[in-house]
Amino acid sequence: MYQTLLVTIENGICVITINRPDKLNALNKTVIEELSAAIDEVNNNADVKSAIVTGAGPKAFIAGADISEFIVLNGEGGKALAKKGQDLVFNKIENSFKPIIAAVNGFALGGGCELAMACHFRVAGENAKFGQPEVNLGLIPGYGGTQRLTQLIGKGKAMELMLTGNMIDAHEAKQLGLVNYVVPAENLLDKTKELLAVINTKAPVAIKNIIALVNIASVGDADGLQKEIDAFGELFDTADAKEGASAFLEKRKPVFTGK
Ligand code: COA
Numbered sequence: 156m157y158q159t160l161l162v163t164i165e166n167g168i169c170v171i172t173i174n175r176p177d178k179l180n181a182l183n184k185t186v187i188e189e190l191s192a193a194i195d196e197v198n199n200n201a202d203v204k205s206a207i208v209t210g211a212g213p214k215a216f217i218a219g220a221d222i223s224e225f226i227v228l229n230g231e232g233g234k235a236l237a238k239k240g241q242d243l244v245f246n247k248i249e250n251s252f253k254p255i256i257a258a259v260n261g262f263a264l265g266g267g268c269e270l271a272m273a274c275h276f277r278v279a280g281e282n283a284k285f286g287q288p289e290v291n292l293g294l295i296p297g298y299g300g301t302q303r304l305t306q307l308i309g310k311g312k313a314m315e316l317m318l319t320g321n322m323i324d325a326h327e328a329k330q331l332g333l334v335n336y337v338v339p340a341e342n343l344l345d346k347t348k349e350l351l352a353v354i355n356t357k358a359p360v361a362i363k364n365i366i367a368l369v370n371i372a373s374v375g376d377a378d379g380l381q382k383e384i385d386a387f388g389e390l391f392d393t394a395d396a397k398e399g400a401s402a403f404l405e406k407r408k409p410v411f412t413g414k
Pocket residue numbers: 177178179181218219220221222223262264265266288289292
């Protein structure tokens with residue numbers, strides 16, 4: 156049914172697995188569209204009480220937006236990419252009235268870290284790695300990272316991670332409050348299902364209100380996501396962003412000129 160997702164439903168829990176392991180589950184146009192449909196399915200299917208998002212293969216949750224789709228983008232295209240992703244997937248997950256938890260099984264970089272942060276909370280395998288490496292491409296996060304990372308871990312550490320592009324491991328992510336639990340990789344799905352089994356016994360009307368109200372409490376600048384979309388788009392009209400994506404795909408170090 157889906158080209159890029161595996162979706163199973165068992166005991167009221169829908170497990171959505173992004174299934175492009177050879178590209179480290181990078182988010183291309185098809186993944187974004189299919190994730191959007193899968194989240195609608197979660198909210199519309201009466202047999203589903205909650206959901207887990209995870210990645211296929213041993214290496215990655217999601218290694219970011221698909222950089223090969225960046226090459227053709229200009230400012231308008233970049234802005235449209237960020238806006239479409241935020242509307243169709245990231246905000247839809249955050250505002251889902253059924254809980255959606257990220258089970259982070261490896262690299263959660265760029266859009267992958269952002270997708271995990273859009274989920275209601277996160278459980279990590281010991282092999283998980285988090286980061287916002289867009290700066291290495293001459294870019295910035297465009298799927299909510301500037302806002303949600305700052306909300307989750309505070310300004311100083313969020314600044315450091317986004318300005319350096321450095322990765323942190325699962326234990327540091329837990330110390331920072333980015334993930335709630337770190338478990339051995341082989342127990343990741345069981346631990347996440349165990350937490351959801353508890354939540355699934357509670358009243359759906361209460362769950363729905365808790366999600367909505369905690370979301371209200373955590374928002375800083377209500378316009379922050381839109382400002383991020385605008386800035387993300389504008390960067391695609393720069394030489395540095397073109398150089399950043401080309402260098403990644405050509406497996407070389409970028410040479411930035413500030414233009
Ligand atoms: N977009 C497109 N393709 C990606 C990708 C992405 N975000 N991340 C990984 N891939 C592809 C690689 O190009 C490679 O494809 P190939 O086998 O056809 O050459 C494949 O996935 C495996 O990745 P590779 O880089 O060979 O694995 P690695 O173990 O050496 O490195 C990472 C893993 C995650 C450190 C590295 O892939 C990486 O830095 N990815 C990009 C992360 C990023 O900048 N994300 C933010 C995007 S805005």
